[in-house]
Amino acid sequence: MLLVIQVYCGFAQNQFNLTIERKLTTAHCTLGYLIADDEVLCYSLELPWKDNQNNISCIPEGTYDGILRYDKTxxxxxxxxxxxxRTGVQIHMGNYTSQIKGCILVGKSAxxxxxxxxNSAAAYQKLKKAFYGTSTPNSTPNKTITLTFK
Incomplete structure (x- = not known):
């Protein structure tokens, strides 16, 4: 029994599951919640749904794999x-839909x-801490990232 628990815990630690629950869509934006492993971290802001048109629409509902990028400011x-x-769809800091072309912004209020x-920077740091498990990471954990949009 102990072996099964250790294997399960090890598996869970190697997964980072994010969910964007879209709650409200207007002609100008889509607001929702960003959830990490069943904990609501912050609000999410996306473009409205416009048939997945590049640069003017949020992305389709579904589940996507994620990777880490370290090459931005x-x-x-x-x-x-x-x-x-689509290419280059990311979760990043920002406040308004004018700052995105299909990406997802995060904030502590909406x-x-x-x-x-x-308060996008504070929400972004909370997301980063949820991934690394600390505010001051010194290495990148080997985790599979999954993002589900509902």
Whole structure:
């Protein structure tokens, strides 16, 4: 029994499962929640659904694998793989839909009237801490990243 528990715990530690639960869509934006391993971390902001048109629409519902990117000014991003008809879709900091072309912004609070999220840097750090397990990581854990959009 102990062996089974250790194997299961080891498997769970190697997974990082994110869910974007889209809650409200207007003509200008889509607001929702970013959930990591069943814990709501922050709000999410995306473009509205416009038939997956590049640069003006959020991405289709579904499950995507993610990879880490370290080459941007913020030093760390999750990028989605194999999004239909899209490349470079990432979760990153920002406040308004004018700052994205299909990516996902995160924030500690949200405004439907302004189609915006606020305190994006704090939300981004919370996401980073959820992935690494610490605020001050010194190495990258070997984790499989999965993102589900509902």
């Amino acid at each position: 913020d030093g760390w991003r999750i990028q989605l793989k194999d999004v239909p008809n 405004s439907i009237d302004q189609c915006s999220v606020q």
